[in-house]
Amino acid sequence: xxxxxxxxxxxxxxxxxxxxxxxxxxxxxxxxxxxxxxxxxxxxxxxxxxxxxxxxxxxxxxxxxxxxxxxxxxxxxxxxxxxxxxxxxxxxxxxxxxxxxxxxxxxxxxxxxxxxxxxxxxxxxxxxxxxxxxxxxxxxxxxxxxxxxxxxxxxxxxxxx
Ligand SMILES: CC(C)(COP(=O)(O)OP(=O)(O)OC[C@H]1O[C@@H](n2cnc3c(N)ncnc32)[C@H](O)[C@@H]1OP(=O)(O)O)[C@@H](O)C(=O)NCCC(=O)NCCS
Numbered sequence: 452x453x454x455x456x457x458x459x460x461x462x463x464x465x466x467x468x469x470x471x472x473x474x475x476x477x478x479x480x481x482x483x484x485x486x487x488x489x490x491x492x493x494x495x496x497x498x499x500x501x502x503x504x505x506x507x508x509x510x511x512x513x514x515x516x517x518x519x520x521x522x523x524x525x526x527x528x529x530x531x532x533x534x535x536x537x538x539x540x541x542x543x544x545x546x547x548x549x550x551x552x553x554x555x556x557x558x559x560x561x562x563x564x565x566x567x568x569x570x571x572x573x574x575x576x577x578x579x580x581x582x583x584x585x586x587x588x589x590x591x592x593x594x595x596x597x598x599x600x601x602x603x604x605x606x607x608x609x610x611x612x
Contacts, residue, residue, distance in 0.1 A: 453536030454500075456508060458544045461497035466490045468507040469497065472527045481562060483587060485525060497525070498544040500537050509537040513545035513554070517581050521554040526563075542570055546607075555607050558584075560600040572603035579604075 461469065470487050477484035490497075496512040511526040523545055528537045549557065558580060561567060568574075580602060588594045 454508075454532065456500050456502060456537070456540075458498055458500045458540050461494050461499045461510065463491065463494060465497070465499050465507055465510070466494060469499065469510045469525075472507060472510060472529060473525055475530075476527050482525065482527070483591065498541050500528075500541050502529075502532070508532050509541045511538075511541040511545050513548050513552075513557070515552060515554060516584060519553060519555040520581065521549060521552070521557045522584065523557055523559040526559070526561075538566060539570060549607055555609065556604065557607065558602055558604045560584075560588075560598075560602055562600060564601050564603060567603040570605075572605045575602050575604040577602040 466487065470485065470490055473482065473485050473490075476482050493512065493514070496514050497510055498512075499507050500509040502508040507529075509526075509528040509532070512524050514522045514524055516522050523542055526538065526542065528541070546557065549555070557572075558575070559567060559572070560577070564574065577598070585594070588598065591598070593599065
């Protein structure tokens with residue numbers, strides 16, 4: 452059963468909850484940790500789903516990267532709430548920002564290939580991505596030779612004039 456909870460843009464009061472969610476996943480090696488200072492500074496990139504208890508159930512960011520390219524990142528659903536459509540909801544909310552930003556291509560680096568394939572993403576060679584994306588990765592202990600994440604990609608097509 453999909454949870455029909457509201458999805459909205461994140462605000463400053465959400466950041467500590469987002470930070471705790473991301474830290475928990477980062478400690479399990481599922482994504483890069485994000486410092487509070489980074490999250491406060493990039494809060495406008497984030498969407499969240501709020502659970503009925505007022506806590507953040509899911510968060511995700513669309514980060515503008517280069518020309519018409521954006522990255523879906525910092526995606527987490529609270530562990531006990533997974534497989535109820537919240538991941539899809541928060542990623543689709545991020546994708547809704549693409550048109551206004553003129554982002555026409557979106558990628559993610561992930562271990563969750565099946566999830567992204569359900570959302571219409573396809574696997575691409577990491578080497579096809581511009582060098583700019585490695586600015587975060589250079590701080591990762593697995594960079595460059597031990598990176599075991601998969602690059603997934605979605606082409607949103609040309610802009611409607
Ligand atoms: C990846 C993650 C965000 C998915 O969130 P979720 O709320 O469980 O996903 P949804 O319920 O919206 O699933 C959407 C689709 O993907 C499928 N799916 C989700 N997780 C899956 C999994 N582990 N294996 C297979 N299919 C999966 C669902 O069945 C669903 O398919 P459908 O719409 O065709 O029925 C969540 O598992 C998570 O937070 N993982 C830990 C953090 C992480 O790995 N983040 C990704 C970093 S890029």
